[in-house]
Amino acid sequence: MGFEMKLGWGKAVRIPPQPLYTPIGVLKTTAPPPPSGLPFNAQPRDRFRNDFTKSRSRSQEDFYKVRAILLGMDMPDYLSLSNLFAKVVGLTCTLASGSTVFLGKVGPFVHLSTMVGAFMNRLHVSCRGGKQNISKGEMLVVASAVGVASCFGAPISGVLFSIEVMGSHYSVRDYCPCFFAAACGAITFRLLSVCSRDQETIQALFKTSYPAELPFQPFEIFLFALVGLICGFICCFYLYCHRWALRFVKTNKPISRLLATEKAIYSAIVAFLLACFTFYHSAGRFIAAELTMKQLLSSLLDATSWYNISQNSTGLPEPQNTFWQAWNPPDGSYFKTLGMFILTKVGLLVVACTLPLPAGYFMPVFIYGAAVGRFVGEVSAYVFSAKLQLNPGGYALAGAAAYSGAVTQTLSPALLAIEMTGQCTHAVPALVATLISNAVARAKHRPSFYDGISLIKKLPHLPSFIRACPKLASVQIKQFEIPTGVVLERAEGLTSVQKILNVNTETEFPVVDSHDSLTLLGTVNRSLLRDFLYEHKDEGLCKQLEEACAIQPVRLQLTPETTVQQAHCIMNMTGERCLFVTENGRLCGVLTRNEMKKIIEEMAKEV
Template sequence: MVKYTAYCFKIITFALHQHLAMFKKLNIYINHWRARQTNSRTFLLYSSVYVGILGGLAAVVLKYLVHFMEELSRELAARVPYHYSFLLLPAVGILLTVAYQHLINRDSMQKGIGNLLMNIKRNKANIKHDNAYAHLISSSLTVGFGGSSGLEAPIVVTGAAIGSNTGRFFKLSTYEKTVLLAAGSAAGIAAVFNSPIAGVLFALEVIIGEITIPTFIPLLIASATGAVVGKLLNPRQLFHLVTEGWLVQALPFYALLGIFSGLVAVYINKVGHDLERGIFTKQNRYVRAIAGGLLLGVLILLFPPLFGEGYHYMQAILNGNIEALKEESLYADWLSKPLIMLLFIGALVFIKIVATGITLGAGGNGGTFAPTMFTGAFLGLLVAYGINQTGLIHLNTSNFIAVGMAGALSGVLHAPLTAIFLIAEITGGYLLFIPLMVVSAISYIISRYFKSYNAYWESLIHEKDIHPDQDHSMLNEMRLDTLINKKYVAVDPDMSLDDLYHILATTTANIFAVVDADHQLKGVIWMDAIRKEFFNTDHAQTTVADVMVAPPALISYNQPVSSVMTVFDNLDAWQLPVVRDGKFVGFVSKSVLLDQYRQVFIKQHKHADFFAK
């Protein structure tokens, strides 16, 4: 039996090797063909269409998978007593997600937009191929069974993986892979929301972080293609908003909503990030999934609108049907009182992100995009409904709900353009552009005041020292060990100045390291500083230790180059010593660093310059 199994294994291995060899030959043939037929700029446009089609299809597949999981969860819910389904189903969904990731995916899946940004900065825009489908399965399990998270982050990562692996297959440059990665993200967002403009702006503001024409055109093509695919295969509009415009008298209240949106965005980023890092971390993954799922179930039992993405309730309140919040509630009679309803709405504003954090922290897969929209919608409802109860003025509740979504998104993502156009496109509320701009701008300003970067970048900066600034990123692409001048002149601290002068006559160096027998740095000698000693005839007893000085700073061998540049700028120095494990290694020069930076800059931008022509 063992021999038979081994023989079968050899056959399977041989077949896989043959298929892999055929795949490599096909890849070489295709790349040779496209090199002969098209230039790189044209091929990138063709690739963006291909990525847009696949990104749109992935979004449609995800929608249908979630619908299937929801139907399955309803069948399971029918077998248990009423309300208990709220308590148990989220735990089932998270448990299935964790099991899939552990047993089938083998923990190869990279969750969240933060990991996507890290791959762009650290991994040359390369994303593992299984991310192109794993998120579709795992997020549909989480959300379909009631997990309180969104599908937007999974579809963004899925589209990005499609774009990245398309670029890898055709052996494109890092710049081209990054463009296709962003194009896949744009196509996914466009197909999910039927919002092509928002897809492009999301990719530019959140994924790439800069707007250039060479980048804009492929994104536009991919986003439009994804939106068309989504519209053809799943034409249902996410939200419907009927509005006759807005009143100037309501503008102060929109400004108030903008302030609240900014503060809530700070709360979302803080609480969401802390909870997403993990709950019940001392337990194994399956215990964590069950415990977190049951805790989430308790919250959903108390607040049924927390179940799943919550889009059903958001559409209901957009239609003015606040009574829908009483559905499946344990205390529906109490919610008939305006004050209790106001408190209930306020609780949803703050608890939704807690439910999302528990969902993700327990092992579920999803994102905070939809929960942020949910929170903003109910924040807008809270402001409008609360002010209407005073009788001072009557505000259009639906308008405030739509604008509240934009305000929350703008503050959380630090992407006001994405927020404005997304909400305008998915609700059809183009008459609300002025309130959308006012609320989004105020929310963005307040959020930026407390946090310089959005939640994705904040975690990368503090935990992985990955920075969104282009200069910072290019500096950290350089390796410090390649910049160190190891051909230095070292002298002993007990050496006399006469002996030092003999050394000076044989070198052009203007800085010298003073090291002991263990190669520990004791100080440095600057040529300019000791020049006056040349004319001092009474230096027979003077040693190097008498004229050496402490360096203005020490550079660690493993220090990021961006940090080294900061040290140079703060000290106005041009050469600094480098130490490793306490021992002197060499000197790093600011002029060498700047020259290397120039080379990296030219290398990174030559592709963009080519596509701009």
């Protein structure tokens, strides 16, 4: 049973006169002749495929691309198997560079997972003979959660992080398959670690031994809040530098030309400069460059205070002795090394973000936040060394959650830090620090890391634009020219229907009372029109459309006063490929996903 939903408030405003429909008489037959024996072209192409890949991003963090797909954007070949193999090879090379380039793998893991999910969806549809019982979007939502969970072996925070980053709306029915698939992925990741003898059993990714009886003093809550505040301010500076670097690379003609023609040369130059700076016999010895990313995080999360080790560093067990020698070189101190690490890694990470490599940036900022927290913890342990024994590792845990949460403007990193370390005792400090850092990072509508990339690249992701410019939320669709395309009237004949099918690839056509009144009656499917032509091809011009085709009622209608945000939300929530804009029953336009993309691109110019 059909129903009609009218959106928008206030008095209806008539849209300025536009060429609302294409008269039948001016249609030009540009398609090839129909197959033999059929009066129509029976092979329609996808109406909504676009050339979005022309604006391929040079930055290879894949979160913002995947979430654009989840919002309905078509990106041809982005989820193909050939792209999957290329991504695997590129990610392997990126991770082989270690802490020199200082890049992670979360984004590519999500991309790989969604590519596998898309392939499994196509395989499932082909096995069922073309019948699809679940949408492709649901499969990609589940796959994105599996990508995060498999990267860290953290199923709960993996699902929550994908919810916060990927979509502005999340269906409740996706929770169960997401958690099930994420748990399977995390267990597989842990079992493979056991099989490769990296770990003895299924346990936390980074083992810690914090005291459970008194994990922290009550007054330390204020110190954890200070960690969140510091991480929030550093995050604002980092995101500003990141957006500036992306703009500079995009607008600087020599660099942009080099990236467009010789990506390998640009990558080699930047990687060489990073390697020269992080070389141990240059500046690398002042930033613990000899440690891998896993060793960096393990050393920062260590519960033992480095001040206590400095008083008696003899007889330290491995790997604690290796970590201590890296952070406390002979010609320096651990305070100096931590400070240099915090100051220099911001610039190095900004430069590394311009590399056209498949890489993730969550783990680097997670480690950086741990360094900030460790610095505050070591200072606090030194100040209160005569009275209390503080745990600097707890501050590193809170700093990692706070800084990564501020960069991505999410809260799930607090839970991720707990799952990765198994330290439930520091759940409250991590959450407090993350909340405060998020409050600072979100102030004055500052965009997150992924929103910033969408803004710089002008990707058609409406939530990013609205967060950066809230006034865009009140923009109405009547401010844009929305064509109706080709419409059918109820008395349409065989000849007109045949011409329309030959030159158009739409799968659904609006039906009006007449071309003069444009009163919307409903829609008719392309397959019904094919049957209509085939069954009545011998009856000449006497047969009309309404006599042979069932006109389906329109389920959703928009008014000209409906905002673009409302229309975008409805289109994504309902999965509709097109929405009809009407005023007092008169058809004013057909809003397709392609038209929505054009509208969002126009709105992006205002940001």
